[in-house]
Amino acid sequence: MAMLEVKDIHKSFGACDVLKGISFTMEQHETKVIIGTSGTGKSTLLKCINQIEPPDKGQVWLEGEEITNPSTDINKIRQKIGFVFQDFNLFNHLTALKNVSIGLEKVKKMEKEKARERAMKELVRVGLEKQVNQYPAQLSGGQKQRVGIARALAMDPSIILFDEPTSALDPELIGDVLEVMKSLAGKVAMLVVTHEMGFARNVADEIIFMEGGVIVEKGPPKQMFQNPKIERTKQFLGKISTLYGEE
Amino acid sequence: MAVDILVNSFPQLMKGLAVTIALTLSSVFIASILAILMAVGRCYSRQPIPFLILIYERVFRGIPLLVIFILLYFGLAQAGIIIDVFMAAVIGLALHSTAYQIQIFRCAINSIPEGQFTAARSLGMSNFQAMRHIIIPQMLRLSIPSWSNEFTIVLKDTSITIAIGVVDLMRQGRYVIVREPSSALYILLFIALLYFILVFSINRGLNYLEKKYKISGLEVNITR
Numbered sequence: 001m002a003m004l005e006v007k008d009i010h011k012s013f014g015a016c017d018v019l020k021g022i023s024f025t026m027e028q029h030e031t032k033v034i035i036g037t038s039g040t041g042k043s044t045l046l047k048c049i050n051q052i053e054p055p056d057k058g059q060v061w062l063e064g065e066e067i068t069n070p071s072t073d074i075n076k077i078r079q080k081i082g083f084v085f086q087d088f089n090l091f092n093h094l095t096a097l098k099n100v101s102i103g104l105e106k107v108k109k110m111e112k113e114k115a116r117e118r119a120m121k122e123l124v125r126v127g128l129e130k131q132v133n134q135y136p137a138q139l140s141g142g143q144k145q146r147v148g149i150a151r152a153l154a155m156d157p158s159i160i161l162f163d164e165p166t167s168a169l170d171p172e173l174i175g176d177v178l179e180v181m182k183s184l185a186g187k188v189a190m191l192v193v194t195h196e197m198g199f200a201r202n203v204a205d206e207i208i209f210m211e212g213g214v215i216v217e218k219g220p221p222k223q224m225f226q227n228p229k230i231e232r233t234k235q236f237l238g239k240i241s242t243l244y245g246e247e
Numbered sequence: 248m249a250v251d252i253l254v255n256s257f258p259q260l261m262k263g264l265a266v267t268i269a270l271t272l273s274s275v276f277i278a279s280i281l282a283i284l285m286a287v288g289r290c291y292s293r294q295p296i297p298f299l300i301l302i303y304e305r306v307f308r309g310i311p312l313l314v315i316f317i318l319l320y321f322g323l324a325q326a327g328i329i330i331d332v333f334m335a336a337v338i339g340l341a342l343h344s345t346a347y348q349i350q351i352f353r354c355a356i357n358s359i360p361e362g363q364f365t366a367a368r369s370l371g372m373s374n375f376q377a378m379r380h381i382i383i384p385q386m387l388r389l390s391i392p393s394w395s396n397e398f399t400i401v402l403k404d405t406s407i408t409i410a411i412g413v414v415d416l417m418r419q420g421r422y423v424i425v426r427e428p429s430s431a432l433y434i435l436l437f438i439a440l441l442y443f444i445l446v447f448s449i450n451r452g453l454n455y456l457e458k459k460y461k462i463s464g465l466e467v468n469i470t471r
């Protein structure tokens with residue numbers, strides 16, 4: 001059985017159908033990258049998975065549990081699904097360390113000292129041991145996003161959803177964040193919405209190309225980049241590669 | 248001569264001052280709690296709750312405080328509901344101030360990026376936990392400057408309770424003046440000075456709190 005199973009997800013906002021039946025599965029420690037033009041529902045899909053935007057139709061299963069079922073304790077499930085946001089969404093009144101440890105303390109009910117140690121470990125892992133006592137407003141964009149990743153990692157999630165984690169960063173800082181994400185590949189499952197084709201090509205186990213609320217094509221990076229089956233995929237990848245540069 | 252009268256009436260005025268402070272503290276306390284709950288209700292609950300809170304706000308910001316006092320004390324008495332005059336004053340001040348404080352807290356909540364609430368929920372926090380650990384702490388810090396303003400307004404508004412007969416600083420002053428009409432000016436000036444000192448120290452105190460609990464990088468009172 002797959003670790004994550006997304007079955008026929010539909011979501012609309014008013015008259016606008018954003019997702020029109022999305023299905024895919026993910027195995028443990030797998031990395032999948034979702035690509036596609038803006039407004040095709042990639043972010044909405046991620047929010048449907050952790051039920052921040054519950055889907056109108058369809059099911060999401062995580063480790064054999066149906067999380068779209070209203071009777072599941074969603075707060076418990078969300079501990080297993082990390083989320084990294086495009087605009088970081090750090091807690092402004094807390095230091096980097098506290099941002100990472102608050103979930104452990106308040107949600108996992110871990111002891112303060114233990115939570116602190118664990119948070120420290122995660123911040124070291126993302127290369128921020130010098131910034132632990134700084135507040136979000138004192139950090140650069142790349143540092144903020146690495147705190148965001150550490151915050152997700154600390155909860156020991158089965159999967160982390162990344163919603164365009166580098167889109168708000170300048171090119172120099174993108175590298176630091178991608179480095180951290182690369183180092184996680186194979187250790188925790190990652191579902192990444194991104195326009196970073198280099199990351200998609202080198203790190204992803206599978207690329208999912210979405211457009212108009214459906215999955216147009218999916219496959220391993222090699223096949224997707226060199227030999228896509230569908231003409232539209234070829235067109236999109238050709239365009240985006242020239243725009244964002246290939247590695 | 249005037250000094251003698253001031254010295255002699257000093258204990259009496261201090262008694263009045265104590266009542267003024269008690270009135271202020273209890274009504275600000277009640278109003279702040281009500282206002283925080285209602286501000287959260289206005290921002291985060293489903294209709295019709297925000298609408299009802301809006302009506303409350305409009306009504307109590309639309310009625311003069313003096314009218315509220317008289318309604319609570321004399322008006323309700325006619326309907327057979329008799330409240331102690333101090334209670335009537337506290338309720339009136341609290342209801343009135345709540346309506347204003349809702350706005351203060353609501354503005355503070357609205358200035359916290361919405362994504363932080365989503366992030367808290369994504370970590371597995373319940374709505375209540377996200378409120379308690381993420382939204383409310385930031386809201387409180389952001390609202391200190393406007394809240395301290397409201398605090399001093401309530402303090403000064405307590406002097407209006409003279410109309411329904413609360414024996415606060417203002418009324419004790421009146422008693423002294425009735426006894427010694429010739430020194431009315433000095434006594435009134437002394438009372439004004441007492442109010443001023445109180446307001447001044449509250450502002451200083453809250454200013455200190457504001458600096459102490461500032462959110463780093465989000466200071467509200469950067470000198471421009």
